[in-house]
Amino acid sequence: MSSSKDPVVPLIKSGYARVLVEIFYEYNHDPHQAIKDSGLPPDLFDLDQEFLPQEPMKKLIYLLANQLGITQFGDILRTAIRRKAIPRLIGEFSQCKTVKEALELSQAVFLYDSTVANVGLETSHGRTWYWCKRKVDESALFLWSEIWAVLYAVEFISVLTQRDWLPTQIKIQSDCADVYQSILGNSIQYFVANERVEWLIDDEVLALPLRISPKAFEEKKPLVSWHANFTDRVFTSLLPYVREHNLTLEEAAELLSMTPRTLQRRLTEERTSFRRIKDNLLYTVAVDMMGEQLSLTHIANQLGYSNIAHFSRSFKRISGLTPKVYQKIILSLNDEP
Structure with a gap:
């Protein structure tokens, strides 16, 4: 059961990271390396309302500041906030x-x-x-x-x-x-x-x-x-990363600004585990990608599975259906008028 002692996972809308990146482009600066080094999702430009852990956002600000220097970065930061962030x-x-x-x-x-x-x-x-x-x-x-x-x-x-x-x-x-x-x-x-x-x-x-x-x-x-418990908050904060990263427990803990031991302990208190959350994350993203008409081979590779058979077994363990059956039955229902 969740308690008042639950650590609040610091999250922020992904749109704020995009705000900074877009302004940097306008000023003819290339932020790609800073995005990579900060730990933000590679598909950042496809995100807006998703929640991200705050730590990569802090790293992005820090890296861009070091790239430009204090005065110039301060001017760009004020412009980004005034023109892009506040209107949200x-x-x-x-x-x-x-x-x-x-x-x-x-x-x-x-x-x-x-x-x-x-x-x-x-x-x-x-x-x-x-x-x-x-x-x-x-x-x-x-x-x-x-x-x-x-x-x-x-x-x-x-x-x-x-x-x-x-x-x-x-x-x-x-x-x-x-x-x-x-x-x-x-x-x-x-x-x-x-x-x-x-x-x-x-x-x-x-x-x-x-x-x-x-x-x-x-x-x-x-x-x-707001998410009723710690588990929900962890799921929300990690979701934008699953499509491009085969997240380990250690990587997830770093994104959430806590130790792997603390993350495991808090999840255990809510009768779940990192593996279960990761399974649900992979399932959620796999379903989204199937809805985009991507091939199962592409999805398996993208999500870090060694082969399509491994992906199929994992998907069936979570959903009760193989990916092919899911596509045939569930997705076809969504396509009906």
Whole structure:
């Protein structure tokens, strides 16, 4: 049975990785090696609403930053967030009357695209801070994932107010204020090594009426009904990788930012195993590929089976039908008018 102690698998919509890659193409930079080295799925451009583990996204940001340098990457990152990332969700704030209402709603909205969104608005000693709580780690990836969060909030409030907004003070969790000065300038006062990232927002800005261009609205997507247990979250996070990777337990654990032992233990607590999840993943992807009219030989090779007979036995063990019978009976039913 799942409990409140379940580790939350940090997931983010694959569309955000595409946002970065698309902007890099526009600036005539080749991100292919960074995509490969980050561990993102090779078919990234065919994905949008699928959830991915956050760790490869952090690696992508880090690798692209090293490729370009701080200042240039900061400019590209702000452009990607403003032009591509924020329009994905901005329409969800259409019923808000003021900037303050939008910021108060943002926690619920951001959960559309990330399982670990943790933001809020707080007033203390007459000053109002918009905050974001993130898990701190000592890796080189943390700084650039923090920079993404800081720039996202700056661009988000700029879109809400239709002005180039910058806070007068920012609290950060890292101790790298010089990096932020290179990207956002020296007009901001930075406080380092805090428990949360926080942006100071003037009352005048909070009271501004919302000014979102109708062109920024996208069709509302239903709020994600979060997976009831740890097993479901693991399945969702690994699904985009199965089509191109014969995932091992160790590789899956790395994607989920946990040890293989912890992953095995948590799955055992929910009366399942990595093998069972992998079987279900392979079955799901195999069915999708059959629906695309791909040959069984191609599917078997793509999913890492040594031969079609091995694939057929595995498929039958999971579904009760051989792939050929499944194609003949199940898929033909779907084709009927």
